[in-house]
Amino acid sequence: MTSTPRALFALVLALTLAGCGGNLGGGSGDAAAFPDGDPITVYVGQDPGGSTDLIARALAEQVSHDLGVAVVVENKPGANGALAARELAGKKPDGHTLMIFNGSLAYITPLAVAAGQAPDLADYDIVTGISQDDYVLVTTATSGLKTVDDLEDLGRTVTFGTTGVGTGSQLSQELLFAQAGIDATAVPFDGGSPTLTAVLGGQVDVGSIQLGEAVEQIEAGRLTPIVTFAQERVSYLPRTPTAIEAGYDVPVQQSRAVFAPKGTPSSVIGSLEKAFGSAFEAGTYRAFNRDNQLTPNEVDGKTLRTQWTQSLDTYRAVTREHRIDLGGEQ
Amino acid sequence: MDIGPVIDGFGVVLEPANLLYCLIGVVIGMLVGVLPGLGPAATIAILLPVTFEIEAVGAVIMLAGIFYGAQYGGTITSVLLKLPGEASSVVTVFDGHALARQGRAGTALGIAAVGSFVGGTVSVVAMSVLAPVVAGFALDFGPPEYTALALLGILLVSTVAGGGRLKALIAACLGLLLAVVGRDAFTGGERFTFGSLDLADGLDFVPIAMGLFGLGEILHSLEQRHRAVHAPVAVHDVWPSRADLRQSSGAIGRGSVLGFVLGILPGGGAVMASLAAYALEKRRSPHPERFGQGAVEGVAAPETANNAAATSSFIPLLTLGIPANATMAVIFGALLVQGVAPGPQLVEENPELFWGVVNSMYVGNVLLLIMSIPLVGLFVRVLRVRPAVLAPITVLITLVGAYTVNNSTFDIALVVAFGALGYLMKKLGLEPGPLVLAFVLGTLLEDSLRRSLLLFGGDPTGFVTRPISGVLLAAFVVVALLPLARGRRREPVDQVR
Amino acid sequence: MSPAPPEPEAFPETETETETETAGPLTNLLLAGTVVVLGAGTVAGALSLGVGSASRPAPGSWPFLIGCALVVLGLAQAVTGRATDDAERFVPTSGLVAAGLVSMLGFAAVIGTIGFELPSLALMAFWLRVLGHETWRSTAVISLGTVLALYLLFVAALAVPIPHLF
Numbered sequence: 001m002t003s004t005p006r007a008l009f010a011l012v013l014a015l016t017l018a019g020c021g022g023n024l025g026g027g028s029g030d031a032a033a034f035p036d037g038d039p040i041t042v043y044v045g046q047d048p049g050g051s052t053d054l055i056a057r058a059l060a061e062q063v064s065h066d067l068g069v070a071v072v073v074e075n076k077p078g079a080n081g082a083l084a085a086r087e088l089a090g091k092k093p094d095g096h097t098l099m100i101f102n103g104s105l106a107y108i109t110p111l112a113v114a115a116g117q118a119p120d121l122a123d124y125d126i127v128t129g130i131s132q133d134d135y136v137l138v139t140t141a142t143s144g145l146k147t148v149d150d151l152e153d154l155g156r157t158v159t160f161g162t163t164g165v166g167t168g169s170q171l172s173q174e175l176l177f178a179q180a181g182i183d184a185t186a187v188p189f190d191g192g193s194p195t196l197t198a199v200l201g202g203q204v205d206v207g208s209i210q211l212g213e214a215v216e217q218i219e220a221g222r223l224t225p226i227v228t229f230a231q232e233r234v235s236y237l238p239r240t241p242t243a244i245e246a247g248y249d250v251p252v253q254q255s256r257a258v259f260a261p262k263g264t265p266s267s268v269i270g271s272l273e274k275a276f277g278s279a280f281e282a283g284t285y286r287a288f289n290r291d292n293q294l295t296p297n298e299v300d301g302k303t304l305r306t307q308w309t310q311s312l313d314t315y316r317a318v319t320r321e322h323r324i325d326l327g328g329e330q
Numbered sequence: 331m332d333i334g335p336v337i338d339g340f341g342v343v344l345e346p347a348n349l350l351y352c353l354i355g356v357v358i359g360m361l362v363g364v365l366p367g368l369g370p371a372a373t374i375a376i377l378l379p380v381t382f383e384i385e386a387v388g389a390v391i392m393l394a395g396i397f398y399g400a401q402y403g404g405t406i407t408s409v410l411l412k413l414p415g416e417a418s419s420v421v422t423v424f425d426g427h428a429l430a431r432q433g434r435a436g437t438a439l440g441i442a443a444v445g446s447f448v449g450g451t452v453s454v455v456a457m458s459v460l461a462p463v464v465a466g467f468a469l470d471f472g473p474p475e476y477t478a479l480a481l482l483g484i485l486l487v488s489t490v491a492g493g494g495r496l497k498a499l500i501a502a503c504l505g506l507l508l509a510v511v512g513r514d515a516f517t518g519g520e521r522f523t524f525g526s527l528d529l530a531d532g533l534d535f536v537p538i539a540m541g542l543f544g545l546g547e548i549l550h551s552l553e554q555r556h557r558a559v560h561a562p563v564a565v566h567d568v569w570p571s572r573a574d575l576r577q578s579s580g581a582i583g584r585g586s587v588l589g590f591v592l593g594i595l596p597g598g599g600a601v602m603a604s605l606a607a608y609a610l611e612k613r614r615s616p617h618p619e620r621f622g623q624g625a626v627e628g629v630a631a632p633e634t635a636n637n638a639a640a641t642s643s644f645i646p647l648l649t650l651g652i653p654a655n656a657t658m659a660v661i662f663g664a665l666l667v668q669g670v671a672p673g674p675q676l677v678e679e680n681p682e683l684f685w686g687v688v689n690s691m692y693v694g695n696v697l698l699l700i701m702s703i704p705l706v707g708l709f710v711r712v713l714r715v716r717p718a719v720l721a722p723i724t725v726l727i728t729l730v731g732a733y734t735v736n737n738s739t740f741d742i743a744l745v746v747a748f749g750a751l752g753y754l755m756k757k758l759g760l761e762p763g764p765l766v767l768a769f770v771l772g773t774l775l776e777d778s779l780r781r782s783l784l785l786f787g788g789d790p791t792g793f794v795t796r797p798i799s800g801v802l803l804a805a806f807v808v809v810a811l812l813p814l815a816r817g818r819r820r821e822p823v824d825q826v827r
Numbered sequence: 828m829s830p831a832p833p834e835p836e837a838f839p840e841t842e843t844e845t846e847t848e849t850a851g852p853l854t855n856l857l858l859a860g861t862v863v864v865l866g867a868g869t870v871a872g873a874l875s876l877g878v879g880s881a882s883r884p885a886p887g888s889w890p891f892l893i894g895c896a897l898v899v900l901g902l903a904q905a906v907t908g909r910a911t912d913d914a915e916r917f918v919p920t921s922g923l924v925a926a927g928l929v930s931m932l933g934f935a936a937v938i939g940t941i942g943f944e945l946p947s948l949a950l951m952a953f954w955l956r957v958l959g960h961e962t963w964r965s966t967a968v969i970s971l972g973t974v975l976a977l978y979l980l981f982v983a984a985l986a987v988p989i990p991h992l993f
Contacts, residue, residue, distance in 0.1 A: 041988070048375030049653075049660030054667060057378060074988045075375065076737050079513075079530040083738070086527065112518045117527060159785055165518035187473075187784045188515055190777070193652050193659070197596055200650070201469035203785065212666075216651045216673025291669055327518025365980075368987070376985055496907065500862055500900050506893050507869060514876075514886040521886055522872060545931070552923045552958060718959030722951050723973050725927075729934055729950075730943060730977060733989050742935040750928055758858050759914045776889045788882030 034095050034268045039070040042258075043088055043099040045081025051133060051212060051292065052081075055256055056100040058288045059130070062279030067271075080166070081105040085119040085259075093261040095268035098127065103255030104168050107312035111319060112166025112326040121308060126301035127258040127272045131294040134234050134253055135172050137226040137243075138199055138214050139206045146224060148180055148246055151206065158184040161195040161207035165327040169195065169208040171315065172229040172243075172252040178322035179248045199223065210254060211236060211293040229253065236293045252315075255297060257304050273300065336458065339685025342387060343693055348686065351388040355395025356694050360701070362396065363403020366415050366540050367731025370400040371656040378664055386668040387683050391690040393661050398640045398691070401600075402446050402698055405633055406709050409438045411724055413544035417535050417770050418600035418636035421490065421608045423543060424763060425621060425628025432624050435710045440570040441626050442633040443702040445582045449634035450695040452586035453593070453641035458688055462677075464642075465649040468594045473781035474793050478802035479595075480775035483602050485810055486609040487767045490621075498764045501755070505768030508533055515777055516784075528740040535770060536735045537744040542762035544728050545745065546752015548721045569706065570626065578630035581611045585631045589638025594645050596654040601770050603639040604632035613812065641691055647672055648684055854914050859905035866897025923958060930954065942992030947974045 042060055046052045056073045064071040076084040081102050091097040101124075110118040139145045151158050158177070162170040165188055177184040187204050189195040192213045199207040200222060208229070215236060217223040225240040229252045233242055243250040258276060260269065279285055280298050289296060299307070319326060342348060362373045374393050381389035404415035409426035422442065429438040457464075487502055488495070511522045512532025523529040570578075585607040592606065593599040611631045612621045621628045643654040651673035653659040665672050670680060677684045712720070732745040752762055786792035794800050869890055879885030930953050934946045951970035955961040961969070981987045 047656060047659070048371060048378070049656070049663035053375070054663050058667070061379070061382070072986070072988070074737055075372075077531075078736060078738075079527055082527060082530070113513075113530075114520070117530065157787060165513070165515065185784055185787070187781050189781075190515065193654075194596065197469060197646075197650075197652050198472065200652075201472060203472035216671050216675070220674040222674055287669075288667070291671070292666060368985070373985075376987070496900065496904055500897070500904065503893055503896050503900060507865075507890070507897070510890050510893065517886050519876065519886050521876060521890065549924045549927055552927050553918065553920045716959075718961060719955065719965075719969060722954030722959070723969075725931065725954065726947055726950060726973060726977065729931065730947075730981060730989060733938075733943075734981075734987050737988055739935060739939045739990075742938065743932070746928065746931045746935055749931065753924055753928075757915045757917070758854070780884050783882060783884060790882070 034271050035067050035069045037069060038096055039072055040067070040095070041097050042071060042073050043084040043097070044073055044075050045077060045079075045084035045099070045102065045105065046075070047077045048075050051210065051254075051294075052100055052102055052256060054288075054292070055130060055294070058285055059100075059258075059276065059279050062282050062285055063275045066275040066278045079113075079117070080109050082109065082118055085124075088259065088261055089119070089123050091261050093125070093263040093265075095260060095264055095272055097261065098272070099259045100130070101257050101259040103253070103257070103308060103311070104166075106308045107315055108168060108171055108326070109166050110312065111315060121305060121312075123262055125260045125262055125264045125269060126304050127260055127269055128276050128301060129297040129299040129304040129307070130256040130258065130276075131289060132230075132253045132255045132297045133294055134211045134228050134230040135168055135208045136211050136214055136218075136228045136234075136237065136240065137173065137176070137206055137208050138218070138223045139226060140200055140202045141222050141224050143202060143205065143224070145205070145226065147226060148176070148182075148243075148248070151226075152180060152182050154205070156183075158182055158206065159187055159204040160184055161198045161204040162186050162188045163192050163195050163209060164188055164190060168229075168252045168254050170326060171319075171324075172208045172250055173206070174324045174326070175250040175252070175318060175322065176227075176229075176243055176248050178324060179250065215293050230295075234293075234295070249318075255308070257301075257308075269301065335681040335685050336689070338682060339689040342682050342686035343391070343689045347385075348388050348391050348690065349693065351384065351392040352395050352690050352693050353697055355392035356399040356697050356701070359396035359399020359401075360403040360406075360698070360705075363400035363415055364406050365403075365731055366407060366413050366544065366728050367536055368734045369416065369536070369657075370397045371660050372734060373400075374657065374660045374664065378660070378667070381664050382667060386665065386670050387686045389664055389668060390661065390683065390687045391694075393664060394644065394687055394690060395694045397657050397661075398450060398637060398694060399698060401637050401640045402443065402702070405442045405446070406439065409435055409442070409629075410709060410712055411544060412547050413724070413728070414539050414766075415536075416600075417539070417766075418604045418632070418639070420539060420543075420601075420763060420766050421604040421632040422629055422636075424490065424608075425623070425625050428622065428624040429626070429629065430713065434624065435713055436706055437570040437574055437626065438629050439702070439706045439709065441574060441578055441630050443699055443706065444570070444575065445578065445585065445630040445634035446637040447695050447699040448582050449586045449589050449636075449638035450641050450698075451692060453590045453638040454688060454691045454695070456590050457642060457645055461645050461649050464594055465645055468596065468646055468650075470798060471595050472796075473778045473785060474796050474799040475802060476595075476774060476778035477782050478793065478799045478806060479602060480771050480778055482802060482806050482809065483605055483771045484768060484775060485806060486605050487764050487771065489609045489612060490605065490763065490767075494759065497758075497760050501760045501762070501765040502768035504760075505765035505770075506772040508538065508765075509769045509772035509776075516780055528738070532773075533744070533769075534735055534741065535766070537732050537741045538748050538769060539762075539766050540728050540732060541745040541748025541750075542752035542755070542766060544724065545749025546756055546762065548725060549749055549753040550756045551717060551721065569703075574626045578626050580614075581607070581627040581631040582634045584610060585634030586638045589635035590642045592635075593639025593642035594654075596643075596646055596652065599643055599654065600636045600639040601767075603635040605767060607631035607635035613809075637695075644687070644691075648676060648687065650674060651676065851916070854916070855908040856905060858914070859901045859908060862901030862904060863898050864901075866894045866899075866901055869894030869897060927954070927958060939990055942990045944974055944978065944992050947977065 042056055044053050044056045060071040060073050084099055088099045106121055160173045192209050195207045195209055196213055198204050218225055225237055227243045227246050228234050228240055229243050229250055231251050362368055404419040405422055407413040407415055408419040408422045409430050412423055412427040414420040414423050426438045488498055511529055513530050514521050588607050589603040592603040608631050611627045612618045646652045646654045647658045653662045662672055729742055732741045735741050873887035873891035873894055876887030877885040878891050879888045930950055934950050937946050948970050951973055952966055955966040981989055982991050
């Protein structure tokens with residue numbers, strides 16, 4: 001070896017030894033001192049700009065203030081969040097890697113894809129619930145349709161747009177039409193925006209989309225809300241009945257929660273819960289919820305697990321009962 | 331139309347703070363466009379926290395600048411390194427890189443700059459005047475119309491490929507096949523994913539394009555290097571000549587209109603626009619064989635069209651509150667965080683924001699043009715670097731860039747796999763252009779076709795009875811038959827050598 | 828020579844290129860054969876997904892069409908391709924291509940565990956020194972410079988979450 005490569009080798013060796021921690025090893029395991037100055041990474045299983053992403057970023061801001069460390073949002077889109085969930089499961093359970101988990105991934109996706117392609121709640125610890133996002137059945141204002149009965153009176157097959165296979169949008173409408181005995185064809189689109197566009201343009205009769213995406217159009221008078229799929233009347237649409245009020249048992253909501261890898265020490269979970277709790281109280285976050293028509297669901301991990309497990313069981317039962325095929329193998 | 335708010339909008343833009351944001355956005359955008367893999371959507375997401383501190387108008391001005399700045403940055407790597415960063419830059423590769431290999435990279439980049447400027451500006455003017463009218467038009471575009479459009483696109487793909495027809499068709503079919511991989515959008519069933527969760531959402535355009543074009547080219551040149559002395563290509567010019575500009579003027583004009591119209595359509599505007607503009611020029615030209623060998627119109631047309639389309643894609647967001655593509659979705663999110671809800675009432679409730687953003691695009695386009703004058707000379711120097719040094723740097727940037735698409739190492743493996751495929755294809759005389767374009771259009775075609783059939787209840791006559799799709803299908807037939815009619819007329823010319 | 832008046836004089840390429848040897852008819856058959864096999868496999872996969880009908884397409888309908896098209900095109904290529912000369916033969920230097928590929932795969936494999944800095948240095952060094960015959964000094968300078976620039980850009984400036992050691 002000549003002298004230059006030897007020097008190079010020494011330099012690289014020195015750098016390697018000098019490099020400590022970085023982004024690979026994670027912080028010390030001392031739970032009592034959590035977060036111990038190390039940053040926290042929050043996975044989001046969706047593309048940037050969507051509701052889940054915005055919620056994550058709003059919370060990351062606040063939590064970062066509270067814990068005094070950087071809280072970074074990392075988008076890892078794919079398979080409705082299943083890819084991000086898989087990565088989360090492989091991370092050290094020290095509270096430095098979290099995920100904003102979508103409810104639909106937990107209680108609808110398993111009904112729509114093959115076994116093993118959707119995560120199992122039992123493999124994760126849950127820190128806290130965040131909020132709920134309701135679905136609303138809408139139609140273009142010029143269609144003249146106002147109630148579910150109007151749809152029945154159409155006398156022909158109703159076409160309904162969904163935001164994709166295995167989504168709350170599909171589930172809510174399939175259940176509604178099955179119970180109402182209305183002959184309907186699902187037309188899946190790729191997300192909320194194309195579905196909204198199709199409904200606005202009258203390409204499909206109705207569509208079920210998340211409230212935050214539809215509310216501007218409703219207020220502008222371009223969309224007519226028919227029913228919402230919440231448990232109780234949604235405060236943002238006081239004049240729109242719920243499907244339940246209209247006589248159909250179809251409670252379907254999107255929900256979000258903070259997940260951690262299984263085995264995270266309870267003291268760490270406790271610190272995180274407190275931090276998120278303060279975040280929920282912050283004025284800017286509350287305003288964020290209002291601006292995006294989100295309903296808080298700030299329950300503790302245990303309650304949330306019960307909520308979501310119940311939802312999964314309920315949906316499994318009703319889809320079987322009405323012979324609804326959400327797609328894939330079940 | 332009430333001129334008052336429009337003038338006020340200019341007042342907003344010319345505030346020093348907003349001018350600065352515009353400049354920052356456009357510069358970042360250009361840099362981001364140059365980096366393969368990292369797209370404007372991801373960049374905007376990264377910068378979101380920064381925008382919380384800025385006022386809404388300034389934030390959107392900056393983010394908009396990033397978006398159309400990135401279109402121009404993508405051109406740079408297409409021309410110099412044969413590496414398209416976005417789907418809308420693929421078509422630029424054909425003639426842009428050919429020009430670079432002839433030592434005329436400056437011409438290519440310069441024409442692209444001029445075309446982009448004109449296309450963007452025409453689009454903004456049209457937007458200012460026509461936005462509400464045109465937004466309604468976008469809503470009339472349903473699945474049947476998209477089907478017809480996609481059919482037209484696939485037809486055009488076979489036109490633009492140089493070289494053997496048969497091999498171009500094979501490449502296109504491979505592209506269609508790759509588009510099928512993933513979950514079926516209608517039943518949720520996996521297709522050709524072999525159980526892999528990473529493939530469940532299908533393949534992304536970026537790793538495929540970067541692998542086939544960039545890495546494939548580099549791997550191939552490894553083979554050549556020892557058998558020829560490769561002097562770096564001497565650069566003959568840094569700006570297009572007056573003759574070049576004159577020659578491209580028609581292409582630029584037509585590209586602007588085409589780009590504006592197609593950009594309004596949610597989901598797919600810019601790619602179709604660049605493809606259609608290129609194909610139009612090639613078909614109109616009395617010497618179509620020049621295309622693919624370094625025809626300036628071959629760069630002017632797609633570049634003008636994709637910038638025009640990028641600008642008009644703001645229309646659905648600003649007038650309807652519906653984001654037309656991934657970048658618009660992030661900008662939508664940024665606005666929501668600022669407490670501005672984009673929707674049909676944005677123009678009335680927030681005219682300074684609406685017009686401030688629209689008018690900032692004039693400024694942004696001017697800034698890009700001014701900046702490109704010295705920068706073209708700089709970028710062109712990249713070609714003077716020894717290939718032995720340029721190659722590994724490009725490889726590394728490509729591999730790291732692949733990671734940034736989805737923050738996943740799987741995409742790195744994908745880009746390498748496609749690099750191998752790109753090398754093999756080059757050896758076998760298959761061109762990557764048709765494959766990549768068919769890949770992009772294939773999903774649109776199949777999904778739109780199946781949606782249309784669901785809407786029609788299985789009855790295909792609906793395609794013809796709906797006015798817009800009927801017109802488009804007629805255009806499809808005309809365009810398909812055109813070469814047959816012209817072929818007989820053009821034979822004598824083709825034989826002149 | 829060229830009869831196109833408005834076109835500016837074409838600049839000649841300044842790279843010296845030796846001719847690439849064209850591949851023989853065997854290569855053409857291999858290509859055609861691969862396409863046909865791929866098409867057949869696609870058709871088989873499509874059939875298992877269900878082909879449906881023209882008015883009620885199933886997940887397998889579209890792949891079925893693509894597969895058929897590939898088979899037809901492959902056969903056409905086998906028949907007509909013998910006369911073309913746009914394919915190239917493999918040469919001894921093709922081994923370099925394999926080496927380049929292996930280096931990239933190696934990079935992809937280890938980056939998740941040890942971060943991107945070290946594999947990047949290794950990759951750069953390999954390509955510059957081994958494949959590119961650069962001197963040790965320029966190899967070192969360029970490698971370190973590039974990796975440092977990438978680090979500053981992606982990790983420090985953009986905060987892209989690429990796995991990194993430092």
